[in-house]
Amino acid sequence: MVKEAEEFAEEDKKVKDRIDARNQLETYVYNMKNTINDKDKLADKIESEEKENIDAALKEALEWLDDNQSAEKEDFDEKLKELEAVCNPIISKVYQRSGGAPGGGGEDSGGDDDDDSHDEL
Known part of the structure; x- marks a missing residue:
């Protein structure tokens, strides 16, 4: 019975990791949508071509x-990295042009820290 529980625990962990990765990607998409469309954030600072590029990648x-x-x-992790590769350089440019701090917010720096921790493993 304990052995069976251990087998299920391992499977449960895989499912949880998969769901967490999917949620992380979805969260990034919706946060980025809010960032480029919210006038209090970047809506007035981002150029239309940049916004179109990000919108297309998000869609x-x-x-x-x-x-x-x-x-x-x-697969979810890879898709998130692809999306970040499109969005992060644009958002950084917008912040640099507007005189703000570079970076797209908490999720961007968190992603970089995750990459660093994976390198150490």
């Missing part, structure tokens, strides 16, 4: 999420 990510509901954790 593609949402479509991918809809089509890949049961993707693996690694």
Whole structure:
């Protein structure tokens, strides 16, 4: 019975990790949408071409999420990195132009720290 519980615990951890990765991607998408559309944030500072590029990447990510509901954790992580590769440079440029601190917010710096911790493992 204990052995069976251990087997289920391992499977439960995999499922939890997969769901956490999916939630992280969804959160990034919606936070980025709010950032570029909220006048208190970047809506007035971002150029239309930059906004279109981010919107297109966000739309593609949402479509991918809809089509890949049961993707693996690694797939969600990879999609998040692809999305960050599009959004982060644009957001950094906008902040630099407007004189604000570089970076897109807490989720961006958190992602970088995660990458560093993975390198150490």
